[in-house]
Amino acid sequence: MEPLIRELTDADRDANHRLGADAFGYAADRQPSALPPVGGAVLGAFVGDELTAKIRARDDRIHLPGNRTMEMFGVEGVAVHPEARGGGLLSPLFRAGFDRARRLGQPISILFPTAAGIYRRFGYELVGSLEQREIAVSALAKVKAPQGISLRRATNDDLGELRRLYAAWAAERLGPLTRVRPSAPILSGDYLASPASVTLAIDTTGEIVGSVRWTRGTGYDPATSIIEVEDLIGRTSDATRALWRFLGTFDSVSGRVNVELPSGDESLTALPAEPAPAVKEHRYMLALVDIPAALAARRGLPGLTAQLPFGVTGGFAEDVDGHYVLEVSGDELRCSRGSSGVGPTFHARGLAALYGGAQRCAGLRAGGLLDGPADHDALWDALFNVPAQVRDYF
Structure with a gap:
């Protein structure tokens, strides 16, 4: 039936x-x-x-x-x-x-899978993860405090500035939610509700250049007390170091910080030593639902003019499979249906992986997700070389 x-x-x-x-x-x-x-x-x-x-x-x-x-x-x-x-x-x-x-x-779809294989038949491919790490507070205490950054606790009056900070941080990234939709009004009053606290990093001009949302946890025995960190955002390296150092000031009463960050998040490079591998991760997958609209939404390369014919096969969403032409005109991309014949052919999963910055063309070819002429592989790699970063699990 x-x-x-x-x-x-x-x-x-x-x-x-x-x-x-x-x-x-x-x-x-x-x-x-x-x-x-x-x-x-x-x-x-x-x-x-x-x-x-x-x-x-x-x-x-x-x-x-x-x-x-x-x-x-x-x-x-x-x-x-x-x-x-x-x-x-x-x-x-x-x-x-x-x-x-x-x-x-x-034009695109994102999900967090319990088992990736279930969703690959629908055109989804893994493009990143939201990772939880355990970092010793004693290690954070060794972060050198930067000059010119002051700290204070956020209040509800700062919500507008927190939204602007987040939007500025996300402006050059692929994947973060805008956090303003009814489905997830994340930067609302609940963001500052107890037991969570938000600490702001402020530069010498008075601008908020970073924030960290943290929950103190219970007790004061470093062996058992844990600080939970859900959001650490630094617009500058000094802001990032100041926020890590702030968490390190708890070293006499708390033993470790549990922090959740996207894979490859640059804030980890501010730490004095390589952090331990993630203890937990939420992997996420991406699928292209409308290829012309998804590709045209991305940014091109200044000074570049090119036409890249290509094909797509193995898709599940209606009208995904077929032939296309991607036109690059400086910063702008245009994608339309094309005639058959002359370009490489992406598997729908392969194009999703490239779009999400998870694979280069050479890797897609090795994995059987791209075949045909390789003349323009370097251009495809250059156009879609930004890794996906998702901060909000759903």
Whole structure:
């Protein structure tokens, strides 16, 4: 029997909760959530009258290099009834999700997988991770305090400045959420709510150039006391060092800091020694839903004019497979459908990996995700050489 695919309404609240509890092990006292969720929708697959599988579509916006932003289809809450797993129910759900994304002008999709292999058949590829590290507070105490940076505790009056700080930090990066959508108003009053605290780094002109959100934890025995850090942002190297050094001032009462940062985050280079490997990570994947729109949203290379014909195969979203031409005119990119024949062919996963800065063309060729003429590989690498950095798990 073909499943019925539709958006869930509040009449489906209890069924949605039961399916989620099977998949994610909700606590017994957790209450069913209202539907539809703010800033998105839940798509359900019904076999007969039973809700048997679902995905939550998160409508959000991400930053792109060059102070640009783009709409995004975030996927979370993927669940299949235990007795129906392996029955192919995710395929019509993702097809419906991609169709919805195209209608809403969302050229890319991002998700955090529990198992990457499940999602590769839908065109997703791994492009990075959000990593948790444990750093000894005694190591942070060795960071040399920079000159010209003062610190103070943030208040609700600083929320506007915190938003501007974050937007300025994210302006040249690929992937951070804008943090202003209804689906995740992260830089709101809750950001400063107890037990969390936010400390600001301020330069000699009075400008806020960095911030760290931290939770002190309990006790004062360095062997057991832990400081949780969810957000460390430095616009300058001095601000970053000042914030690390601030955390190091707890060395007599706290033994370690648990900090969550994107893979490759530059703030780790300010530490006096190489940090230990991540103890936990949330890997994330990217898929291209609308290739012309996704590529045209990116920035070109000043002074470069080029035409790059290419093909795409192995895609899942409608109209992804086919032939294209990417036109580079300085800072601007334009992508349109092209004729067959002359350029390389990317697997949809390979183009997603390149777009997310996770692989160069040589690696894609070695992995079987790119073949055909290699004349323009260096240009493709140069155009998409910014690694994805996602700070917010969903």
